[in-house]
Amino acid sequence: MSAGPVVSWPGGELALLWLAAGYASTGVALLSFVRGRQLPGQTSRAPDEAHDDRGAPMVVVRWIHAFVEFWIDVIVGDDGTVAATVLAALLTTGGLQRAGLPAGWLLPAAVVGITTVRLRRATKGARRPTPPR
Numbered sequence: 603m604s605a606g607p608v609v610s611w612p613g614g615e616l617a618l619l620w621l622a623a624g625y626a627s628t629g630v631a632l633l634s635f636v637r638g639r640q641l642p643g644q645t646s647r648a649p650d651e652a653h654d655d656r657g658a659p660m661v662v663v664r665w666i667h668a669f670v671e672f673w674i675d676v677i678v679g680d681d682g683t684v685a686a687t688v689l690a691a692l693l694t695t696g697g698l699q700r701a702g703l704p705a706g707w708l709l710p711a712a713v714v715g716i717t718t719v720r721l722r723r724a725t726k727g728a729r730r731p732t733p734p735r
Contacts, residue, residue, distance in 0.1 A: 630665050687716040 678685045691712035698705035 626669065630669065681720065684716050684720060687712055 688709075691709045695705040695708045698708065
């Protein structure tokens with residue numbers, strides 16, 4: 603029984619790190635381009651006190667900080683429980699797959715389960731009381 607299509611990357615799995623670095627550097631370059639442009643009617647801002655005369659080291663640190671904050675916000679979002687559940691389901695799916703057991707059902711089940719739990723918690727206070735009989 604086949605476990606699914608096998609993908610072979612040129613350079614192995616380390617090539618994925620280079621892809622991630624390429625995406626990150628492209629994002630930083632686009633961010634610097636967009637931030638450098640001024641919108642019509644926008645006045646130029648006063649220089650920041652966080653910049654020194656050279657400016658470059660502080661800008662790179664701010665870019666890295668913004669990049670990390672963005673990805674934490676994207677992955678974790680408003681609720682870390684959902685992110686932790688999805689991570690646990692991914693790790694368990696990988697473990698089951700390596701053991702040769704069918705694991706394609708686990709991740710969708712975990713997502714549906716955690717979505718149901720979070721929706722129930724979110725709407726708990728919004729439920730209307732049932733009238734007495």
